[in-house]
Amino acid sequence: METLDAVEVPIRRLDDGLLAASLVRASGPSPRRRPPHRAVPAADVSVLVPVHLGPDSGARDALGHAVRAAAESRRAGRLVAVDEVGADPRASALLALLEPEIVILASGMLTRRADSDVAPTLHAVAAHVERTGAVLVADGVDSLRHRRRALELGATHGLGRLYPPALRAEPAERFPPSPTWSTPDVETPTPYATVASGRVPVRSTEHLLARMTATLEAHAATAGPDTLVLGTFRHLDHFCASTRSRWSGMAGGVAHAGAYAVGMKAGVESGVVHTPLDPADPLAAEWNVVVLGAHFAGVLSAVSTHHRHPAGDREFDYVVSYDRPTVVRCARSILRRGPSPAARRGTG
Structure with missing residues (x-):
């Protein structure tokens, strides 16, 4: 994420050339940046430069910054756009998490042959546009x-040298015609507080929850490279060898896999980003698995009853949801946290 600068570029319809909006682009390491120029400001748009995803210990903080920046933009009445979608297939994960009103395909999508990376990106983008009405x-x-290829990819608007800067006021459509995001940005302290609201928790044993967790993790492993997987395990002791093995096997096929626990050492292990939790954080009392992708969303959230079943297993109250806005809010509630003191020190 970079600080927004004052560069504006025109976005025009691909069919008739009508100016749709001016776009405030973010400064950043992109190899192609056009010179500043003026355009008709039909909308106040913020662009979020793609967050680096994957097995990097800084990915969690970058995602958290993106969540907070998107919320701040909407509170200020600005639209949210995600730029350079398709440059990395994992960047599509930001669509489900941030629900941008505007999706900007990377220029490379217009020049490279259709391959195994292009197709998943287009499926993820199509799902987001159909679900939200976002502008592509x-x-x-x-x-x-390039214009013909853009139309083949499903884009309705474009920016580039085919569309020179506007030198005079031109008719401009509202862009997009209405808000597209569906998840209210209501901050809740933890996923359990989000999922349990309006639902009746179910009491169960630890053994059953472990099987349900493994099933949800199996969904994540096949959900695609645009998927975010977040797990909170209360204490490091609960992130046992079998769980570590499942998460390591899953990490290579998703955009980001993040595990959280008290006593966990900050860093990356077998592609899984580890983040320590402060014992005082309410999140440290919850057992959560959140899976969020273009085509699948699910969450399991549980809290201990501090009692044992007659058979000896510990008992938990749990809730599950496959409602996408609910899952999005759960993911955001985990990611929007700043690093804990332990995480900043890099110790468990």
């Missing part, structure tokens, strides 16, 4: 050939 913009529309 193709970057790098520098020729009529």
Whole structure:
């Protein structure tokens, strides 16, 4: 994430060239940046530069910053856009998490052949656009050939050298015509507080919850490279060898796998980003698994009753949900936290 600068670029419809909006682009390491120019400001748009995802200990904080920045933008009345979608197949994970009103395809999507990376990105984008009504913009529309490819990818708007800067006021459509995101940005302290609201928790044993957790993790392992998986395990002791093995096997096929527990050492292990929890954090009392992708969303959240079943197993109250806005709120409630004191020290 970078600080927004004052560079504006015009976005135009691919069919008739009507100016749709001016776009405030973020400064960043992109190899192609056009010079500043003025355009007709039909909307106040913030662009979020893609967050680095994958097995990197900084990925969790970058995701948290993106969640907080998107919330701040909406509170200020600005739209949210995700840029460079398709440059990395994992970047599509931001669509489900942030629910941007504007999706900007990376310029490389117009020039490279359709391959195993392009197709999953287009499926993820299509799911997001159908679900929310977001506007799909193709970057790098520098020729009529690029325009034809942009239309093939499903884009309705474009920006590039084919569309020069607006030199005079032109009619501008509202862009997009209405808010598209569906998840209210209501901050809740933990996933359990989110999922249990309006639902009756079920009391069960630890053994059953472990099987349900493994099933949800199995869904995550096949959900695709645009999937975020977050797990909170209360204490490091509960992130046992079998769980570590499942998460390590899952991490290579998802955008980001993050595990949280009291006593956990900050860092990366077998592709899983580890984050220590402060014992005083309410999240440290919950057992959560959150899976959020373009085509699947699910959460299991449980809290201990501090009692044991007659058979000897510990008992928990748990709730599950496959309602996408609920799962999105659970993911955000975990990611929007700043690093705990232990995480900043890099110790467990």
